[in-house]
Amino acid sequence: MKNKIALVTGGSRGLGKEMALRLAEKGSDMVITYVSKKEAAEEVVKEIESKGRKAAVLKFDANNIGAIEDFMDDFKEILSSKWNTDRFDFLINNAGNGANIPFEKATEEEFDLFVNIHYKSVYFLTQKLLPLMNDNGRIINISSGTTKYVIPGYSLYSPMKGAVEVLTRYLAKEVGPRGITVNVVAPGPVETDFNNGGNRDIPERKKFLASRAALGRVGLPEDIGGVIAFICSDDARWITGQRIEVSGGMNL
Numbered sequence: 001m002k003n004k005i006a007l008v009t010g011g012s013r014g015l016g017k018e019m020a021l022r023l024a025e026k027g028s029d030m031v032i033t034y035v036s037k038k039e040a041a042e043e044v045v046k047e048i049e050s051k052g053r054k055a056a057v058l059k060f061d062a063n064n065i066g067a068i069e070d071f072m073d074d075f076k077e078i079l080s081s082k083w084n085t086d087r088f089d090f091l092i093n094n095a096g097n098g099a100n101i102p103f104e105k106a107t108e109e110e111f112d113l114f115v116n117i118h119y120k121s122v123y124f125l126t127q128k129l130l131p132l133m134n135d136n137g138r139i140i141n142i143s144s145g146t147t148k149y150v151i152p153g154y155s156l157y158s159p160m161k162g163a164v165e166v167l168t169r170y171l172a173k174e175v176g177p178r179g180i181t182v183n184v185v186a187p188g189p190v191e192t193d194f195n196n197g198g199n200r201d202i203p204e205r206k207k208f209l210a211s212r213a214a215l216g217r218v219g220l221p222e223d224i225g226g227v228i229a230f231i232c233s234d235d236a237r238w239i240t241g242q243r244i245e246v247s248g249g250m251n252l
């Protein structure tokens, strides 16, 4: 993974942070994004630099589709000033939020928020970034185990992840001739700040979720990051168009 550059959206904390650290350990340089927690993102950059890799941080708001062009300008500028290049190798579409909203209470505004963050931004950011991606690169979209099993209150969230899973297969076919692989990783419940930290901080919820996993516990961010690093490695070059669930065997 030497001389490769990865872009991890939502790399300031949670799963994205762990993905960025594992990729850096395997030798990749890194651009990570945040939307509100700039200081946390800068700490991640320092940690990556302490591993001997170069890293940079940019702001990216997945709910502001109109701002993707501005983000592209910032990304090109940082590639040029920091790496003296206009190309990168790995795109990890990870940024995202969660909320428990019962179907009958969801508003159109909330619906649009989830469409933007979990699907529309993934679609158009990837489209705009593809010309900058080296052949034989990697695109990894982050979905969720909840496209397979159902959690009441996730009717805004999970169908967007489902859309990303279908998009992954279409994209894999369209960019395959360039040697770029496109896969979707679907984590089960993980102990992060996601959805107000419920998978980490609500003991009854944690106990219930752990009881549904074959491996008997809720996931940790480090359970996911290494899988992303593997998919970006040369060993994974023949895997494309796949949904890889990383959930400790939820609801088998």
Ligand SMILES: NC(=O)c1ccc[n+]([C@@H]2O[C@H](COP(=O)([O-])OP(=O)(O)OC[C@H]3O[C@@H](n4cnc5c(N)ncnc54)[C@H](OP(=O)(O)O)[C@@H]3O)[C@@H](O)[C@H]2O)c1
Binding pocket: 009, 010, 011, 012, 013, 014, 015, 016, 033, 034, 035, 036, 037, 038, 040, 060, 061, 062, 063, 094, 095, 096, 097, 098, 117, 142, 143, 144, 145, 186, 187, 188, 189, 190, 191, 192, 193, 194, 195, 199
């Ligand atoms: N944790 C789980 O149980 C779980 C399970 C399945 C799938 N996932 C998926 O995994 C991904 C990461 O989740 P996580 O658990 O790491 O969540 P997290 O700890 O809450 O971190 C979310 C990350 O996304 C960024 N972000 C949030 N809203 C954004 C927006 N509007 N635009 C751009 N960036 C935004 C945050 O930036 P700031 O720090 O600047 O706010 C942060 O870096 C999400 O796509 C989520 O759907 C999570």
